[in-house]
Amino acid sequence: MKNYERLFSPLQVGSLTLKNRIVKAPQSSEYWLEGQMITNRVIDLYEGIAEGGASMILVGAILFQPAEPELPFLFGGLSQDRHIPGMTELAAAVHKHDCHILAQLHHPGPAPISTTYTPLASTTLTVDQLPLDYLAPTHGVTTEEIEAMKADYIEAAVRAKKCGFDGIECHSANGYFLMSFLSRAWNYRTDQYGPQSMENRTRLHREIIAGIKERCGEDFVIGVRINGQEFGHPKAMTPAEAAEAGTWFERAGAHYISLAGYGYGKAPFQYVPDYWPYPEPDDFMKPYVKQFKTGLLVPSAATVKKSVGIPVIAVGRLDEDLGEEILKDGKADLILLGRGLWADHELPNKVLAGNREDIVRCCRCATCEDPQDGPRRCRVNPALGREKELAITPAPTKKKVLVVGAGPAGMEAARVAALRGHDVILLERSGHLGGKLHLAAMLKGTDFDDVTTVIDYLSRQVQRLPITIKTGVEADKHVVLANKPDVVILAVGGNYVLPEDIPGILNRNVEGVASLARTAERPLRMLGANAVGKLSNIALPGVGKRVVIIGGQIEGLQGAVFLKKRGRTVTVLEESESLGGRMPPRYIKRTLPWLAKEGVEVLTGVTYDKITDSGVDITLKDGTKRALAADTVMVLLPPGANDRLKHEIDGDVPEVYSIGCGNGVDSSLIINALTEARETACKV
Ligand SMILES: Cc1cc2nc3c(=O)[nH]c(=O)nc-3n(C[C@H](O)[C@H](O)[C@H](O)COP(=O)(O)O)c2cc1C
Incomplete structure (x- = not known):
C-alpha cells in the first residue's frame, strides 16, 4: 500500500x-x-x-x-x-x-x-x-x-x-x-x-x-x-x-x-x-x-x-x-x-x-457545473444531495435479483442490490462488462472527461461482490424464467437502429452505432478505450476520408469532433432545428464554435432524400437540394427505447423494472442511467 x-x-x-x-x-x-x-x-x-x-x-x-x-x-x-x-x-x-x-x-x-x-x-x-x-x-x-x-x-x-x-x-x-x-x-x-x-x-x-x-x-x-x-x-x-x-x-x-x-x-x-x-x-x-x-x-x-x-x-x-x-x-x-x-x-x-x-472517481464531465435541470447533480454519484434517500441499507427481505445487461446501469443496479444483501445474477450478452460505455469513452477521449474510471470502478465492484456474473448470455424470456427470479432489472441498453425510412440506408457505406460497437469491441476489450482512442489517430478502419454524420445531438456532435480531430472532412445533418441535446451547456457552447472554426458544416432542418454510393442527397428547409459527397455515412442518432424483453416477461416475474438507455433517449446519459439504477436497486 x-x-x-x-x-x-x-x-x-x-x-x-x-x-x-x-x-x-x-x-x-x-x-x-x-x-x-x-x-x-x-x-x-x-x-x-x-x-x-x-x-x-x-x-x-x-x-x-x-x-x-x-x-x-x-x-x-x-x-x-x-x-x-x-x-x-x-x-x-x-x-x-x-x-x-x-x-x-x-x-x-x-x-x-x-x-x-x-x-x-x-x-x-x-x-x-x-x-x-x-x-x-x-x-x-x-x-x-x-x-x-x-x-x-x-x-x-x-x-x-x-x-x-x-x-x-x-x-x-x-x-x-x-x-x-x-x-x-x-x-x-x-x-x-x-x-x-x-x-x-x-x-x-x-x-x-x-x-x-x-x-x-x-x-x-x-x-x-x-x-x-x-x-x-x-x-x-x-x-x-x-x-x-x-x-x-x-x-x-x-x-x-x-x-x-x-x-x-x-x-x-x-x-x-x-x-x-x-x-x-x-x-x-x-x-x-x-x-x-x-x-x-x-x-x-x-x-x-x-x-x-x-x-x-x-x-x-x-x-x-x-x-x-x-x-x-x-x-x-x-x-x-x-x-x-x-x-x-x-x-x-x-x-x-x-x-x-x-473510490468512485470524478470524471470531470462538467455535469455538476451547469446543471440543466435544477440543483447540482453528479454523473457518478446519484446519491449526491440525496444521501439519506439513496443510502444503501440492508433489504428487509432477501430476494433473487436478475439483472440483464452489464453496462453502467446494470452494473450499478447489481452492485447496490448485492450490497443490500440480495442474491444477484448479472447477465451480459457480450464478452465483457461495460456495454457501449467503452465506445463512448473512446469517442470522447480520456484527457479531460475520463469515463473509463466509471467502467473500471463498476467492473471491479461487481466482480468483487458476491454476484454471479455470466457473460456471453443472450437473455430471452426462456433464460430469464429459468433463473426463477423474484426481481428482474432490465438494463438492456438502447435501440440504435438505422432509420429505415431513408432510401439507401442499407448501403455498404453506412455505419451505425451497432456496427461501430461490433467493429470496436475486440480492440476495446483487448486494449481499452484510451489506447484504442490513441491508435485511431493513426488508423480508423472502415471510415473514409469524407464522412457525413446523420444526427446532431450529443452522439453526432461528439462523433464529429472525434472524426475531425482525425483528419476527416465532416458534415453533420440534423432533421430538427435543435443541436447538442443532452450535452452540458458549457460543452455545447464550446463545441459548436469549434466545429465551425474547423470547417465542419452543421445543417439543421434536413430532409433525407437518399443515400447513394457517393454520399447523401438532402433537401434543406428552404427547398434547396444538395448532394453531399461522402465515403462513409455514419448514423449517430439518439437511441430508441428497447422494451421487447420487458413485454415478454411482464406478468411472469413478480417484479420487473427497466433502467437506463433501454428506457429511451431521456435515460441515455450515464447520469440518468446510474440514477435509475440506484433508485431501483434501493427499493427492491
Ligand atoms: C459545481 C461547483 C460549484 C462551485 N462553487 C464554488 C463556490 O461556491 N465557491 C468557491 O470558492 N469555489 C467554488 N467552486 C470551485 C471549487 O471550490 C474548486 O476550486 C474547483 O471545483 C476545482 O477543484 P476540484 O477539481 O477538486 O473540483 C465550485 C466548483 C464546482 C464544480
Whole structure:
C-alpha cells in the first residue's frame, strides 16, 4: 500500500487542529430554499462528507446580504437571524464527525446570476470595459455601499460564530465581488480601494478581517480565498501578485490562504469554476494544459507558500496521490478537494483504509457545473444531495435479483442490490462488462472527461461482490424464467437502429452505432478505450476520408469532433432545428464554435432524400437540394427505447423494472442511467 503519511498528518490552522490535510472545497450545492434557508439536503450532504473523513469543510456561497429571489435555490445565507437555527443544525451535524466547518461568505458581484440581478463590482464598467465579453455592465460600489457591505459581512461572521461555525472564508476568488477589488482586470477605482497598490487592493478585505476579529475574537478562524493565477488578460493576477496579497492578509491576521483560478477569454471561453478545455483548449490556455495532470494552480500555491507563514491551500483536479506529492514537495499545506468529494464522500476514509480501488472517481464531465435541470447533480454519484434517500441499507427481505445487461446501469443496479444483501445474477450478452460505455469513452477521449474510471470502478465492484456474473448470455424470456427470479432489472441498453425510412440506408457505406460497437469491441476489450482512442489517430478502419454524420445531438456532435480531430472532412445533418441535446451547456457552447472554426458544416432542418454510393442527397428547409459527397455515412442518432424483453416477461416475474438507455433517449446519459439504477436497486 502506498504511504499517505503527509496527507494524514495533523495541522494547526489558527485555533483548530485538523486531523488530516484533506479539506472539502467550497462548492455551491444549490440545495437551498427561498431566502437562503437551509434544507435537509444541505445538512445530509455535509454530514456525509464529514463522516467520509475530511478534516474541514468549507460551505460554499453563503450570502452575507440577502439576494433577490429569482433563483431561490442558489445560495445559503447568514444575512439574517432567521438563518441561525438551520445553520446551527448544520454545524452540529458536521462536528459530530471530528470535522471542522467554515462558512464561505459570498457576494456574486459581477457574475450573471439572474436576469433581474444588477452585477456589482469595485468599478462601474460598460460592456466595452469589461474584461469578459459575455457579462453585463457593472455598477461600481460607492463608499457608502462599501461601508454597509462591510457591516453586513461582519454581522454574518458573528452569526456564523453563534451557529457554532469554526470560522469563515472570505471569498475573493473566481469572478465574484471581492475579487473585483483584488484583480486589476476589474479594479479602476481612484480612491483608497483602487489598483494603485496591493495595500489598496486588499484594503476592503483587511477592514473586514479586522472587524470580524474584533467581534468574534482570535480563535475564530478567518481564511481568504483568492485567485492564485488568472489567465487570458494583460492585467490578470499572477502568482507573484497573489503572493504579495497573501502577505497583506497574513499581516491582517488571516489564518490561511486558499488559491483558486480564473480566466478571461472571448465567449464561449469559460473558466468558472473549472477550466473546460473540450474540444480543444483556447490558444492562451494551451501552454498550461499539460499542468492539468499535476494541478493547474499548484504553482501559484507554491509561490504564495514561499511568501507567507500561514497555511496555504492548493486546489484543482487533485487526488490523494497528487496531494501527497504536493505536501511532500512543500508546495502547499492543505489539499482542497471539490468534485472528488462529491463523487465519493468516503474518499479520505477509503484512502486511509487502503481501499483506493473502491473510490468512485470524478470524471470531470462538467455535469455538476451547469446543471440543466435544477440543483447540482453528479454523473457518478446519484446519491449526491440525496444521501439519506439513496443510502444503501440492508433489504428487509432477501430476494433473487436478475439483472440483464452489464453496462453502467446494470452494473450499478447489481452492485447496490448485492450490497443490500440480495442474491444477484448479472447477465451480459457480450464478452465483457461495460456495454457501449467503452465506445463512448473512446469517442470522447480520456484527457479531460475520463469515463473509463466509471467502467473500471463498476467492473471491479461487481466482480468483487458476491454476484454471479455470466457473460456471453443472450437473455430471452426462456433464460430469464429459468433463473426463477423474484426481481428482474432490465438494463438492456438502447435501440440504435438505422432509420429505415431513408432510401439507401442499407448501403455498404453506412455505419451505425451497432456496427461501430461490433467493429470496436475486440480492440476495446483487448486494449481499452484510451489506447484504442490513441491508435485511431493513426488508423480508423472502415471510415473514409469524407464522412457525413446523420444526427446532431450529443452522439453526432461528439462523433464529429472525434472524426475531425482525425483528419476527416465532416458534415453533420440534423432533421430538427435543435443541436447538442443532452450535452452540458458549457460543452455545447464550446463545441459548436469549434466545429465551425474547423470547417465542419452543421445543417439543421434536413430532409433525407437518399443515400447513394457517393454520399447523401438532402433537401434543406428552404427547398434547396444538395448532394453531399461522402465515403462513409455514419448514423449517430439518439437511441430508441428497447422494451421487447420487458413485454415478454411482464406478468411472469413478480417484479420487473427497466433502467437506463433501454428506457429511451431521456435515460441515455450515464447520469440518468446510474440514477435509475440506484433508485431501483434501493427499493427492491
Ligand atoms: C459545481 C461547483 C460549484 C462551485 N462553487 C464554488 C463556490 O461556491 N465557491 C468557491 O470558492 N469555489 C467554488 N467552486 C470551485 C471549487 O471550490 C474548486 O476550486 C474547483 O471545483 C476545482 O477543484 P476540484 O477539481 O477538486 O473540483 C465550485 C466548483 C464546482 C464544480
